Amino acid sequence: MISQAISVDSIDSNREELVEEVTDLRLENRQLKERVAWFEKQLFGSKSEKRHVAPPEQTSLLGSPTTTPPDESDQQTITYQRGKAKKRRPEDCATDAGLRFTDEVPIEVIKVTPPELEGEQADQYEVIDTQVRHKLAQRPASYVVLQYEIPILKRRVPKEEPSTQAAPTSPTTPAPQLITPIMPDQVFENSIADVSVLSGLLVDKFCYHLPLYRQHQRLSQSGVTVARSTLTNWCQRSIELLRPIVEAQLRHVLQSKVLAMDETPIKAGRQHKGKMKQGYFWPVYGEADEIVFTYSDSRGRRQIEALLGQSFEGTILTDGYAAYARYVKQTEPVTHAQCWIHCRRHLIDARARDPVVVDQALDLIGQLYQVESQIRDQELENEKKRDYRLTHSKPLVDQFFQWCEEQIHRPDLTPSDSLMKAIRYAMNREAELRVFLExxxxxxxxxxxxxxxxxxxxxxxxxxxxxxxxxxxxVGLIQSLISTCKLHRINPYTYLTDVLQRISQHPASRIEELTPGVWKTRFAENPMRSPLQT
Incomplete structure (x- = not known):
């Protein structure tokens, strides 16, 4: 009895400690479950962040089944005829099957000879019309060797008129000379690579992500023997030719009033055996739909300062990375705007914590993008666009941050809770998230x-x-040009084939004319092509 009393007394004395310990264990367990769920989503879940919200007036397709069987007398057999009209296709379709292609696609004509026109009774048939059908075909990747036949010339010596006495040969009379015409302009002198191969290497690797070792295998299968180091050398020399164009594009991008910035990691350089250095690309997106990828071995604020300097005056649009905020804090003329999608992403990660409550915030953000869609449909710009946002978007933003204020005072949310972190993320950036309204x-x-x-x-x-x-x-240099070509709907292969040949004869003072945006208006209609295409 005494031992039992002692144990009960000890339990009563430690009751508060046990309750606190159980609460902490439950909180830790929930956080670990959320972390495991996040990792499972990253590995096996969908990467899309779209929310499929059904209209409230739509009934469920999986409603409760009817238990009362229908009366046979109420059943009626209905017959109908279904039309066989051809499906409507866009005007640029070459066939009823929906094949569409531009004038740049070569067409090879294959004439089909019916067996009736080859037999003994062929004279009994006559062709009254021709039915044309198209099929899409593919040639395997092929390489061609261009053989230049350059004539060697010799200047003819004029024949002298016969005379009674031969004139002595003057020591100053020039001897006949051999003349060898120079090769047509090449990207690299004394190189075996045509401009078509250089452009193809760059586009295949940086546009279609085909590494050089796979391109080397394709060359070998085609019967061409070239060292892999030679392919690397061609890529390096070609990109160095394009460096002045990217620098001119960066200068133009930095003249924008609004810049979008981000950073993405890349392994570059050997740190020690078995480990690569960590580097970062810093893409900068300008108002003229131009993007430049700058490389740095750091993710710190000094790279932002080196890129933008102290002369930039405008607005930078970024995610919630703290380095941008520190840069803006020290640079007076710069305004900092932040991304609503990153704010929404934190709420989606916290949705499992309280789906009903989080959906209220997600619905408000969704309505913001409905307003942006209406602005695009109405093609509003400048002050009209600003007034429309202040009228329709600002009330939604106010409701969102009012929702944040209400949720942050909930007693069941701890500082380590995922929903509390998402709310704190938004409230700490309220001023930056409101910049787009003005x-x-x-x-x-x-x-x-x-x-x-x-x-x-x-x-x-x-x-x-x-x-x-x-x-x-x-990589950053060539990706800047290829990505900008995509933004301006330019074929990267056509652009690179032209620019690699044009840059050696284009004035350096007008190098900005070779950036993709300006090139499209000046040279796209009649670009320089490879000898293989002429």
């Missing part, structure tokens, strides 16, 4: 920038890393 040139998110930097992680999955930091810098 500035019509600022977009509410950085989606346009994230779409443009997608080739970097896509390429990283294929060529894995850059062996040197100079190689990473070259």
């Amino acid at each position: 500035n019509p040139d600022v977009q509410p998110d950085t989606n346009h920038l994230e779409r443009s930097i997608r080739p970097i992680p896509m390429g990283r999955k294929n060529w894995l890393f850059c062996w040197t930091e100079l190689g990473a810098e070259h």
Whole structure:
């Protein structure tokens, strides 16, 4: 009895400690479950952040089944005829099957000879019409050797008129000379690479993410023997030719009033055996739909200062990375705007904590983007766009932050709770998230920038890393031009084939004319092509 009393007394004395310990264990257990769920989503879940919200008036397709069988007398057999009209296709379709192609696609005509026109009774048939059908075909990747036949000339010596006495030969009379015409302009002198091969290497690797070792295998299968180091050398020399164009494009981008910035990691350079250095691309997106990827071995504020300097005066649109806020704090003329999608992403990660409550905030953000869609449909700009946002978007933003104020005072939310972190993220950036309301040139998110930097992680999955930091810098240079070509709907192969030949004869004082945006208006109608295409 005494021992039992002692144990009961000890339990009563430690009751508060046990309750506190159980509460902490439950909180830790929930946090660990959330972390495991996050990792499972990253590995196996959908990457899309779209929310499929059904209209409230729509009934469920999986309603409760009817238990009362229908009366046979109420059943009626209905017959109908279904039409066989051809499906409507766009006007640019070449066939009823929906095949569409431009004038740049070569067409090879295959004449089909019916067996009736080859037999003994062929004279009994006559062709009254021709039916044309199209099929899409593919040639395997092929390489062609261009053989230049350059004539060697010799100047003819004029025949002298016969005379009674031969004139002595003058020692100053020039001897006949051999003349060898020079080769047509080449990208690299004394190189075996045509401009078509150089453009193809760059486009295949940086646009379609085909590493050089796979292109080397394709060359070998085609019967061409070239060292892999030669392919690397061609890429490096070609990109160095394009460096002045990228620098001119960067100068033009920095003249924008609104810049979108981000950073994405890349392994570049060998740190020690078995480990690569960590580097970063810093993409900068300008108002003229131009993007430049700059490389740095740091993710710190000093790279932002080196890139923008003290002369930039405008607005930078970024995510919630603290380095941007520290830069803006020390630079007076710069305004900082932040991305609503990153704010929404934290709420989506916390949705499992309280789906009903989080959906209220997600619905408000969704209505913000409905307003942006209406602005695009009405093609509003400048002050009209600003007034429309203040009228329709500002009340939604006010409701969102009022919702944040209500939720942050909930007693069941601890500082380590995922929902509390999402709310704190938004409230700490309220001023930056409101910038787009007053500035019509600022977009509410950085989606346009994230779409443009997608080739970097896509390429990283294929060529894995850059062996040197100079190689990473070259990746940023060529990716700046290819991504900008995509934004302006320019074929990167056509652009690179023209620019690699034109840059040696174009004035350096007008180098900005070779940036993709300006090139499209000046040279796109009649670009320089490879001898293989002429």
